[in-house]
Amino acid sequence: MGILDLSRRTLLSRFGGLAMAPRVLFGGAAHAQDHRLEAEWLATAGVEGGFAPVMLSPDFSATQVKAGVQRLHWVEPNPDGRTAIAVARRPGTTAVLFARHSGTVLATFEPGADRVFSGHGRFIEGGRRFLAVEIERESGKGIVTRRVVEADFAIEAEWASSGIGPHDMLPAGGVLVVANGGIEPHTPEALGAEIAGASIARLDTETGAVRSVAELEPDFASLSLRHLSSGHDGLTVVAAQDLLADGEARPLVFAVEGERLRAFEAPDEEWRQLRTYVGSVAVDASGAYVAAASPRGNRVAIWKRDGHFLGSLPLVDGCGLAPTREAGQFLATSGLGEVALLKADDEGVGVIARRSGGPRFDNHAALAVN
């Protein structure tokens, strides 16, 4: 049965249960707290007065950190359990270090001269170093900067991202994986472009030397590879955005396997339902499941790690995705302030809890590491 055959009734049976519960307000827009905050997940959001990092507690209540004027994108938890960094999305120039237990902003730092942040960065070496993806304003060239946390985030090394339009990056499988998106979507260059020029580069984590560069096959040349996620066992996935809207169904999620990109499988109708855009991707705590969210398609789709499609769920304006501590579970957030707890197993997918009334969650959420 394809998406075109689905009635509301069959969708209801496919989507499983929905938990709705008594209504209470989210924690108000708090700033620094006197009490200790429990940050189970981290996110960014649009709030009164601008944009802010947001901490979500185990009961999904949200506490915002101090708001700023630049739109933030990814929040990277420090493995030390104490701090996190929110990075501005392109063309932003701010990264915010904040304390997870108080919500206090501890420091901010900027990209290198004449550069902007891409929105993503990662801690390495147990939180002693921070890697950020930066883009030169003039040339669009991508650079990975390696910063010393204890030295006020001073840059100690810079490496070429080995591609154009780098967006996300993470350490996995002993290398640094960089998603070079190619032509930036929603720019004049992207209008009518049929070849994005995207690639996945694998860099040496010590020297930045290029180990390999993987590109998509010609049929998928219009895909911009943008977001990465990895599991504890090394599974690394990348999600794409299609610059073309030509009615063709193209896979938007791939496994990164060395120098090869393996497309996940789904019925053509399911790929089309994602409306050419996956905004975030996540691997669950067990490494057995992968979820991808499309705010344009108002859906979250879930696969097994081998690329077998399990099903999809509606989430209006939903984009943020993060694993929970439970196998097969994902937290999903939406731009309309909704949080949903999704569950997958080999039988299918379902929504097991929802909460609305939160801030305007932006593209990403992350499980806090404690």
Next chain:
Amino acid sequence: MSRSPFALGLALLGQIGQAAQGVPAVAAATTFLTGVFATRAHATAVSAPDVVEQWLLPRYDKLAADAQAQLVAWEGFCKAPSKEGVKELKARFDALSLDWSGVEFITFGPVMLSLRADRFNLFPERRNAVGRSVAELISDETDERLQPKRFFRLSAAAQGLPAMERLLYDEGADAALLSGPEAGRRCALGLAIAGNLAKLSGELREGWGDRSTALLGQLYAGKSDPVFFPDPNALLSQMVTDLAGAYQRVVDQRLLVVLGKNINEAKPLISDRRRSGLSKATIVAVVTSAGALGERLAQGLDPKSQQAIATVMNGAVTAAKALPEDIGAAAETEAGRKQIETAIAAFKAAQASVADPLAAGLGVPLGFNALDGD
């Protein structure tokens, strides 16, 4: 894992607010409608179901009626092709196309299902997807794929308004419809597309129902729906988000893309509805309909804010009406580009007003993921 998500969900339905298998006790919170912005005046004066009933459904009614009229016109034409008949087909297409422009930016409700929006009007298209699909179907000597049970499964590029525009307005289309080796095939394809559009528009309207049935009935009853409205209170947010998207679609997909970075990089051939001569009329239809939605939603604001929104949205309509008839041709002249840029500024101002004072005044969050990509 001992229980499937479905079993878990069903269990949770019976244990609202209770923890299950490690799931925290979840409280579905009050939305901004009644919570955070409770101190804002008039925030509850706008009812989302009322807006659906009064603004959206009349537009869907007209869409369905005009789609049915188009189907009848094609049935008549195929029985007795004539030059007058071609004129009638074009008039029916033009009306339906503009009807669609008035609702194209709505992403909630029955339009969510079965790729209905793309199947009705695949836009923007790339790589001549529509042209290739139409040519391929015309050259197919069998009519198996044109049967309703097969047609709705074909590429969206073949199913909707852009394919119909090709059939009616491509060079030599009139003559090819009236006589020659392809006339029968073109008629059969036109009939298939018209039938498909009539069915789709009927589904869009019937899915909503009325105050006591279907989705609208559910909304008035305050019932959630896991597929369409997991949180009925979020519908107002979806409306303002779609409203902002209406202006962004016009700017990004119908103007900037045609303008290109400079006059030498203008792309007149990708101007929407250039074949039917509706490139400007389409923009006027979108902006006019969006303005009506904006003013309807603004009824929940104080008079000063209402006036501010009316001013800026009426300004957008005026700017749209001042656009050159042929957007593509205008993009290739300095004077035309200036006119387009003036309109873009007006549309962006209207989009900004959706965020503030409209969404801010209503106290609803404005989604910002669906139309941006990063």
